[in-house]
Amino acid sequence: MKVQKFRGQTSVEALAKVKEALGEDAVILSTRRVREGGKWLYEMTAAVDFEPPEPETPFHGKEGFSLVLREIKGLKGLIEGLKCCLKPRSPLGELLLSQGVPAEVLKIFGQNGDLNKEAFLKKLSSSVAKRVETRPFSRVQVFIGQAGVGKTTSLVKLAARFSCNGQRVGLLSLDTVRVGAREQISRYAELLDLPLAFARPEEFKEALKGLKNWDYVLVDTPAISASFPEHALARLLKASPEVSLHLVLRATEAASAVKKLWERLEGLGVRSLVITHLEALGSSGPLFWIFMAGLPPVSFFSTGDRVPEDFERATPKRLLSLLLRNLEMEETYVA
Numbered sequence: 001m002k003v004q005k006f007r008g009q010t011s012v013e014a015l016a017k018v019k020e021a022l023g024e025d026a027v028i029l030s031t032r033r034v035r036e037g038g039k040w041l042y043e044m045t046a047a048v049d050f051e052p053p054e055p056e057t058p059f060h061g062k063e064g065f066s067l068v069l070r071e072i073k074g075l076k077g078l079i080e081g082l083k084c085c086l087k088p089r090s091p092l093g094e095l096l097l098s099q100g101v102p103a104e105v106l107k108i109f110g111q112n113g114d115l116n117k118e119a120f121l122k123k124l125s126s127s128v129a130k131r132v133e134t135r136p137f138s139r140v141q142v143f144i145g146q147a148g149v150g151k152t153t154s155l156v157k158l159a160a161r162f163s164c165n166g167q168r169v170g171l172l173s174l175d176t177v178r179v180g181a182r183e184q185i186s187r188y189a190e191l192l193d194l195p196l197a198f199a200r201p202e203e204f205k206e207a208l209k210g211l212k213n214w215d216y217v218l219v220d221t222p223a224i225s226a227s228f229p230e231h232a233l234a235r236l237l238k239a240s241p242e243v244s245l246h247l248v249l250r251a252t253e254a255a256s257a258v259k260k261l262w263e264r265l266e267g268l269g270v271r272s273l274v275i276t277h278l279e280a281l282g283s284s285g286p287l288f289w290i291f292m293a294g295l296p297p298v299s300f301f302s303t304g305d306r307v308p309e310d311f312e313r314a315t316p317k318r319l320l321s322l323l324l325r326n327l328e329m330e331e332t333y334v335a
């Protein structure tokens with residue numbers, strides 16, 4: 001039971017205070033007149049059967065302040081997330097979201113409510129041109145990415161292209177740990193008649209010195225993992241200014257997974273994206289993650305498991321055509 005005293009200039013005022021603090025179930029235990037500051041007041045002693053709950057979180061002091069800040073930040077995020085749901089969507093906005101285009105990417109193409117086909121296509125065409133890698137190849141190209149995305153096969157496919165064009169290309173594998181990795185790349189090197197060397201990641205700089213005669217050195221790496229993390233990749237870059245990184249990603253990867261990985265790698269200065277398993281992409285919507293802020297441009301597409309055939313250079317036209325697939329706009333806008 002909670003017992004409390006309340007004062008007022010009249011008994012009605014004191015009673016109102018009782019009700020406000022303790023609610024309708026309060027019982028008046030006693031009433032008396034008391035003198036306070038030279039005035040006579042009514043004092044009521046009242047009780048209720050329950051203890052009003054204490055606030056769950058004591059927002060006191062520095063800790064309380066940062067707690068409040070965190071709460072506010074969380075609410076802000078929630079409101080931002082809700083904004084796009086609350087705004088009226090155009091039929092095109094609805095179509096793109098239903099095809100799997102990530103909401104955060106959709107914003108690039110116009111405000112949801114007034115997203116129209118013409119403006120969308122115009123923006124998409126100009127954006128696509130910026131999402132394709134056009135710079136010349138660097139001499140040492142390192143293929144990085146998560147397990148099984150297609151690093152080894154992509155670099156072998158690219159090596160075969162260089163070789164067909166008469167360039168002297170060699171393979172260097174830093175994946176000396178995974179069971180079967182050696183055998184896999186050795187088999188490809190043999191089939192395509194490509195020179196192959198092996199080194200541990202920490203021996204990379206030294207190994208490059210011995211490969212000066214090759215026009216291109218394509219470097220295979222272990223999957224990014226706890227034993228081969230981002231700082232191991234950063235060390236590879238430091239080995240020589242001729243080194244550039246291709247990040248290999250599956251076309252079918254979810255935008256959230258790409259974003260999470262990119263948060264770890266964005267400091268590395270990755271040069272380009274190699275997008276694999278393109279043929280497995282159903283709707284093109286999810287692939288719109290390529291427009292996520294900060295991602296490097298796309299250099300190659302891998303379109304199947306045939307080595308070396310299923311590999312192509314990314315072009316704005318091909319990318320545009322891919323992205324417009326399933327959106328019933330392709331024929332009109334791809335020249």
Ligand SMILES: Nc1nc2c(ncn2[C@@H]2O[C@H](COP(=O)(O)OP(=O)(O)OP(=O)(O)O)[C@@H](O)[C@H]2O)c(=O)[nH]1
Binds near residue numbers: 148181278279302
């Ligand atoms: N369908 C399809 N299969 C692919 C594609 N790219 C690679 N693969 C297959 O995916 C599997 C893994 O490819 P790898 O090149 O060994 O992948 P990785 O990233 O080197 O794998 P780890 O070295 O184990 O991390 C192989 O069976 C490839 O044939 C693609 O674009 N489409």
Ligand SMILES: [Mg+2]
Binds near residue numbers: 151175181220221
């Ligand atoms: Mg591999």
